[in-house]
Amino acid sequence: MNVPLLDLNAQLDPLRDEIKAAVNDVIDSTRYIGGPKITALEEAVADYCGAAYAIGVTSGTDALLVSLMGIGVGHGDIVITTPYSFFATAGVISRLCATPVFVGIDPLTYNLDPTKLSAWFNDNQDKISKVKAIIPVHLYGQCADMDAILAIADSHNIPVIEDAAQAIGSRYPSKAGEKRAGSMGLAGCFSFFPSKNLGCMGDGGMVVTNDKAFADKIQKLRNHGAHPKYYHQMVGGNFRLDAMQAAILLVKLPHLDDWHKGRQQNAAYYDEHLNVEGLLKPHIAYNRESHIYNQYIVKVPGNRDDLRRYLNDAGIGCEVYYPVSFHEQECFKYLGYEVGDFPESEKAANSTIALPIYPELTTEMQDYIIQKIGEFYR
Numbered sequence: 001m002n003v004p005l006l007d008l009n010a011q012l013d014p015l016r017d018e019i020k021a022a023v024n025d026v027i028d029s030t031r032y033i034g035g036p037k038i039t040a041l042e043e044a045v046a047d048y049c050g051a052a053y054a055i056g057v058t059s060g061t062d063a064l065l066v067s068l069m070g071i072g073v074g075h076g077d078i079v080i081t082t083p084y085s086f087f088a089t090a091g092v093i094s095r096l097c098a099t100p101v102f103v104g105i106d107p108l109t110y111n112l113d114p115t116k117l118s119a120w121f122n123d124n125q126d127k128i129s130k131v132k133a134i135i136p137v138h139l140y141g142q143c144a145d146m147d148a149i150l151a152i153a154d155s156h157n158i159p160v161i162e163d164a165a166q167a168i169g170s171r172y173p174s175k176a177g178e179k180r181a182g183s184m185g186l187a188g189c190f191s192f193f194p195s196k197n198l199g200c201m202g203d204g205g206m207v208v209t210n211d212k213a214f215a216d217k218i219q220k221l222r223n224h225g226a227h228p229k230y231y232h233q234m235v236g237g238n239f240r241l242d243a244m245q246a247a248i249l250l251v252k253l254p255h256l257d258d259w260h261k262g263r264q265q266n267a268a269y270y271d272e273h274l275n276v277e278g279l280l281k282p283h284i285a286y287n288r289e290s291h292i293y294n295q296y297i298v299k300v301p302g303n304r305d306d307l308r309r310y311l312n313d314a315g316i317g318c319e320v321y322y323p324v325s326f327h328e329q330e331c332f333k334y335l336g337y338e339v340g341d342f343p344e345s346e347k348a349a350n351s352t353i354a355l356p357i358y359p360e361l362t363t364e365m366q367d368y369i370i371q372k373i374g375e376f377y378r
Helices: 008-029 034-050 061-072 088-095 114-123 125-130 145-154 212-221 243-275 304-313 332-334 342-353 365-378
Strands: 053-057 078-081 099-102 131-135 159-161 171-174 177-180 187-191 205-209 295-299 351-353
Touching: 008 034, 008 295, 034 053, 034 205, 034 243, 053 061, 053 171, 053 212, 053 243, 061 131, 061 159, 061 187, 061 212, 078 088, 088 099, 088 332, 099 114, 099 332, 114 145, 125 205, 125 212, 131 159, 145 171, 187 351, 243 295, 243 365, 295 332, 295 342, 304 365, 342 351
Parallel strands: 078 099, 078 131, 159 187
Antiparallel strands: 053 205, 171 177, 187 205, 295 351
């Protein structure tokens, strides 16, 4: 049996004609930059996320980058984030000549640990004035503990930029009522990379916010800082979302909640039937409906890389997210971190693996995956 990590054709087949029609509509309109598709998508995503404003951008990476630009991050500033995420989370900080400072993760959710964040502020009083932002990541589709993170940030008047690239539609039981990923900090940053639960056919991203002044600034920054055209109040970049990608996403967005439910059902099946001694399944911090399972990550009892090869040889797609923590990356050696500084991140990097979880996965496919993992450890 062949079971890919992700089968985009299975998602595309029932939508193929509608997507083609939407793309042809853009082609015929000749509105390839900006236009009604962009506006419609921004309004739809803002409404879906429970935010007042949404600004389409070129990628999830650029969503983070332009958000940091929007609050003036630059040379000499500190931005605090996790050591365990996709590289863009930390890379955008360095691109602006600021210093990434890492705070450890919760060993169960792999998200930024608020207790470690609080400890950093207690231990680094002399550096607090340089902290320009905090970037928690809602990793694998489950929100970080935002009430605790925001309480720490607010006590120091520091803005929070949510890296929600993997988490569109995930929910958080805030004391102020249930919130969706991206709607709680100053800004929420999303990726529409094809592997995401809501993916386009190329690169795309979105910044959402409840702050009108910030939204206006991001709109200018994504277009070289110009308003009106040719009049530049600031230096921005070309961070504009492509109209064809917006058209594709408008077709897909109404199906997103059903796709989330499919992933949640598949996760529940793994949780019930994948029983290997020492194997840790994804921790549910709140409830299953709040987790959108962009990935289904298991921490295995040993021989992770051998397991990966075994599953690949059996026709099962799997992946390691992420094999090297930020503090061990070659490009961040100058920060002075050492192996052992973030043990939970290092454990996750060395012992976790992602299994297929896409909505169209069949029970037969899951049984085959479960069988092969059991065979390996027996």
